[in-house]
Amino acid sequence: xxxxxxxxxxxxxxxxxxxxxxxxxxxxxxxxxxxxxxxxxxxxxxxxxxxxxxxxxxxxxxxxxxxxxxxxxxxxxxxxxxxxxxxxxxxxxxxxxxxxxxxxxxxxxxxxxxxxxxxxxxxxxxxxxxxxxxxxxxxxxxxxxxxxxxxxxxxxxxxxxxxxxxxxxxxxxxxxxxxxxxxxxxxxxxxxxxxxxxxxxxxxxxxxxxxxxxxxxxxxxxxxxxxxxxxxxxxxxxxxxxxxxxxxxxxxxxxxxxxxxxxxxxxxxxxxxxxxxxxxxxxxxxxxxxxxxxxxxxxxxxxxxxxxxxxxxxxxxxxxxxxxxxxxxxxxxxxxxxxxxxxxx
Numbered sequence: 413x414x415x416x417x418x419x420x421x422x423x424x425x426x427x428x429x430x431x432x433x434x435x436x437x438x439x440x441x442x443x444x445x446x447x448x449x450x451x452x453x454x455x456x457x458x459x460x461x462x463x464x465x466x467x468x469x470x471x472x473x474x475x476x477x478x479x480x481x482x483x484x485x486x487x488x489x490x491x492x493x494x495x496x497x498x499x500x501x502x503x504x505x506x507x508x509x510x511x512x513x514x515x516x517x518x519x520x521x522x523x524x525x526x527x528x529x530x531x532x533x534x535x536x537x538x539x540x541x542x543x544x545x546x547x548x549x550x551x552x553x554x555x556x557x558x559x560x561x562x563x564x565x566x567x568x569x570x571x572x573x574x575x576x577x578x579x580x581x582x583x584x585x586x587x588x589x590x591x592x593x594x595x596x597x598x599x600x601x602x603x604x605x606x607x608x609x610x611x612x613x614x615x616x617x618x619x620x621x622x623x624x625x626x627x628x629x630x631x632x633x634x635x636x637x638x639x640x641x642x643x644x645x646x647x648x649x650x651x652x653x654x655x656x657x658x659x660x661x662x663x664x665x666x667x668x669x670x671x672x673x674x675x676x677x678x679x680x681x682x683x684x685x686x687x688x689x690x691x692x693x694x695x696x697x698x699x700x701x702x703x704x705x706x707x708x709x710x711x712x713x714x715x716x717x718x719x720x721x722x723x724x725x726x727x728x729x730x731x732x733x734x735x736x737x738x739x740x741x742x743x744x745x746x747x748x749x750x751x752x753x754x755x756x757x
Contacts, residue, residue, distance in 0.1 A: 421440065422440075423439065423440035423441075430697050435692075435695075435697045435698050435701075435717075436717060438692075438697075438721070439724070441688055441691070441692065441721045441724075442686070442687055442688055442721070442722075442724075443725075444722075444724060444725045444726055444727045445575075445640070445642060445685035445687075446640075447575060447727060447730065448730055449472050449473060449474060449730065449731065450474060451473070451474060451574040451575050452474045452476050452572060452573050452574045452575070453465075453468055453473050453474060453475050453476060453573070453574065453575045453576075453577060454475075454476040454478075454499075454500035454501075454569050454573040454575070454576050454577065455468075455475075455499050455500050455576075455577045455578075455579075456499050456500065456501070456503065456506045456512065456576070456577070456578050456579075457505070457506055457507075457512075457577075457578045457579030457580065457581055457644075457646070458505055458506075458507050458579045458580070458581025458582065458646040458748075458750075459505060459581070459646065459648055459746050459747065459748035459750070459751075460579050460581075460644070460647065460648055460689065460710065460746075461499065461577060461578070461579035461644070461646075462498060462499070462746050462747065463710075463715045463718070463719070463746070464577055464579070464644070464689075464719075464722070465499065465500070465577070467719045467722070467723075468577075471723065471731040471732070472731060473731065474574075475500070476500045476569060476572075476573060477497065477500060478500055478501050478565040478566070478568055478569045479496065479501050479502040479562065479565045480496065480497075481494075481496035481497060489745060492745065492747055493546060493747075494544065494545060494546065495541070495543070495544025495545065495747075498544075500569055500573075501562065501565050501566050501569055502541070502544055502562055502565070503515060503540075503541050503544075503562065503566065504541040504542075504543045504544045504596060504747075504749055505543065505581070505596055505747075505748065505749045505750065506578075506581075506596065507582040507585065507596055507749075507750065508581070508582055508583065508584075508585045508594055508616060508621075508624075509580065509616070509620075509621045509624035509625045509628065509673070510585065510587075510594040510616065510620075510621075511540075511585070511594050511595075511596060512578065512624070512625075512628050513624045513625075513627050513628040513631070514593060514594060515540070515566060516566075516570060516628055516631050516632065517631065518563060519563045519566040519567040519570065520567055520570075520631075520635065525539075525540065525588070525591060525593040526588060526590045526591045526593065527539055527588055527590070527591075527593065528540060528555065528556065528559060529552040529555045529556065530542060530599060530603040530604030530605075531603065531604065531605075532548060532602075532604070535547065535548030535549065535550070536548055536549045536550070536551060536552045536554065536555050537549070537555065537602070537603040537604070538555050538558065538559055538562075539595060539599070539603070539604060540559070540593075540595065540596070541562075541596065542595075542596070542597060542602040542603040542604070542749070543596070543597065543602050543747070543749035543752065548603070570632060570635050570636060570639075571635055571636055572636070573636065573639060574638065574639065574640065575639075575640045575641070575642060576632065576639060576640070576641045576642070577641075577642045577644070578641060578642070578643055578644075579643075579644045579645065579646050580621075580643065580644070580645050580646065580670040580673070580674060581645075581646040581648070581670075581750075582650070582666055582670075583616040583617075583621060583665070583666040583669050583670065584613070584614070584615050584616075584650065584653060584654060584655070584662075584666060585613075585614055585615075585616070586599065586611050586612070586613055586614070586654075587611065587612055587614050588610065589609070589610055589611060589612055590610065595611075596749055597749050597750065597752070597753055598611070598613075598654075598753060599611055601752065601753040601755075602749065602752055602753070613654045613655075615654075615655055615665075615666075616669070617669065618669050618672060618673060621669055621670065621673045622673050622676065622677075625673055625677060626677075629641065629681065629684070633683075639683070640683045640684070640685070641681075641684045641685070642684075642685050642686075642687060643674040643677060643678060643684060643685070643686050643687070644674070644686070644687050644688075644689045644690065645667060645670045645671050645674055645689070645690040646667075646690070647667075647689065647690045647692075647693035647694045647710060648708060648709070648710065648748075649663040649707070649708050650662055650663045650666060650750075651708070651750050651751055651753065651754060652753060652754055667690065667694075671690060687722060688721075689718045689721075689722070692714075692717060692718050692721055693710055693714050693718065698714075701713070701714075702714025702717065709746075
């Protein structure tokens with residue numbers, strides 16, 4: 413019988429694809445999705461999604477910024493502190509599939525969360541995006557008005573995008589016991605106050621994440637039949653876990669579930685694609701060299717390698733090699749709400 417592995421490409425074999433290459437020289441990590449400069453691209457998700465949006469914009473993609481910063485900010489970095497220019501809309505980190513689904517439902521008037529305002533001292537914050545405003549609003553009504561403007565932008569984004577890039581970040585989250593609203597951070601961390609009779613910890617399982625992503629995908633395709641989606645999984649470990657487990661196995665569980673969901677969706681749906689940024693950074697051939705000393709934050713070398721893998725094959729021809737950033741370009745700081753949940757411990 414003919415060996416069924418005979419004739420397969422080099423990337424199919426560990427020795428030729430991994431053992432005999434330096435990790436920086438890996439090739440064929442993915443089959444690039446169809447993408448042109450004319451495609452309107454929007455991003456959302458965990459912290460790592462910011463790198464993808466930034467690199468798409470620098471390479472000339474039609475990157476969507478549906479809530480641009482007003483001219484009151486002195487610099488781009490200051491505007492980013494207030495949630496502008498971080499993602500395609502000012503929603504802050506969307507860590508879980510449930511957050512994403514509920515955001516889309518709310519933007520199209522299919523859902524109204526029971527609780528949208530949190531208080532901290534004498535200031536008021538949007539409970540569904542508490543990290544986007546370090547100062548807060550003067551009243552709860554101001555928060556609600558700003559949220560309506562935000563939802564208009566989100567709806568426009570979903571209706572007009574060509575490609576939606578979503579980075580799955582977490583399975584862990586905190587939800588309202590009243591109506592199941594999933595918050596990006598636990599009440600009592602960035603804002604609000606924790607009440608065990610009103611909020612509960614939820615660690616979403618594979619079936620729940622898959623159901624939420626499929627529901628979101630159906631929702632998006634109904635609003636925008638031509639939409640495509642690119643999924644990635646964040647390689648950034650959990651800053652803390654509420655499971656009671658050691659944070660390392662808790663992280664492994666979370667990322668494993670998300671990776672399995674992303675892979676299955678990409679296998680089942682022609683218009684959903686998966687890019688293995690997670691594998692590039694976290695895979696043991698990298699020997700941890702792409703993390704900062706805290707073993708959590710991804711360093712610039714790792715980010716650049718991921719993006720070189722992304723812009724390969726036909727995407728390299730379409731977008732070319734990006735120029736080195738100008739010397740006067742501001743340092744790029746990743747905005748991560750999760751990183752703030754242990755600030756007062």
